[in-house]
Amino acid sequence: xxxxxxxxxxxxxxxxxxxxxxxxxxxxxxxxxxxxxxxxxxxxxxxxxxxxxxxxxxxxxxxxxxxxxxxxxxxxxxxxxxxxxxxxxxxxxxxxxxxxxxxxxxxxxxxxxxxxxxxxxxxxxxxxxxxxxxxxxxxxxxxxxxxxxxxxxxxxxxxxxxxxxxxxxxxxxxxxxxxxxxxxxxxxxx
Ligand SMILES: [Zn+2]
Ligand SMILES: [Zn+2]
Numbered sequence: 235x236x237x238x239x240x241x242x243x244x245x246x247x248x249x250x251x252x253x254x255x256x257x258x259x260x261x262x263x264x265x266x267x268x269x270x271x272x273x274x275x276x277x278x279x280x281x282x283x284x285x286x287x288x289x290x291x292x293x294x295x296x297x298x299x300x301x302x303x304x305x306x307x308x309x310x311x312x313x314x315x316x317x318x319x320x321x322x323x324x325x326x327x328x329x330x331x332x333x334x335x336x337x338x339x340x341x342x343x344x345x346x347x348x349x350x351x352x353x354x355x356x357x358x359x360x361x362x363x364x365x366x367x368x369x370x371x372x373x374x375x376x377x378x379x380x381x382x383x384x385x386x387x388x389x390x391x392x393x394x395x396x397x398x399x400x401x402x403x404x405x406x407x408x409x410x411x412x413x414x415x416x417x418x419x420x421x422x423x424x
Pocket of ligand 1: 255256257258259356357358359360361418419
């Protein structure tokens with residue numbers, strides 16, 4: 235039987251949308267799926283974010299075994315959120331590399347590139363990594379997309395502040411979108 239993590243994995247080019255970074259979405263799906271099937275041997279060292287992912291999403295027995303092992307080990311200490319110090323971050327980083335490469339390959343397609351350029355969204359963190367992997371002649375398009383996303387967000391935030399001065403505090407969802415643009419989706423450390 236194929237592990238579920240495989241069957242849930244959609245091609246990156248099918249998850250581009252106007253409102254979310256496709257790398258973020260792919261990584262969030264992967265993180266959820268991996269946590270759901272996590273085995274104790276797969277996670278010995280973990281950072282703050284991933285301790286909470288384990289606590290909230292891993293099978294209860296796996297989570298208890300992972301935490302018990304850490305508590306019993308007097309040498310154990312919390313890991314920094316990096317592939318060297320957290321097993322979960324390490325696995326996420328491998329997945330991110332695979333997804334970035336897949337995305338960069340997809341961007342060879344002019345139609346996709348143009349659509350992304352005109353309508354798509356990519357967070358700053360992953361956008362920069364995509365640019366670094368792209369051949370030089372395809373970088374402008376991605377950089378323009380990032381500039382457009384930032385300008386649109388700046389405009390939205392300015393309007394939000396203006397409305398706030400008039401006592402209208404609705405539309406706070408845009409603050410989450412601003413955070414996503416700046417640092418990737420919530421709970422994605424890599
Ligand atoms: Zn992203
Ligand atoms: Zn981690």
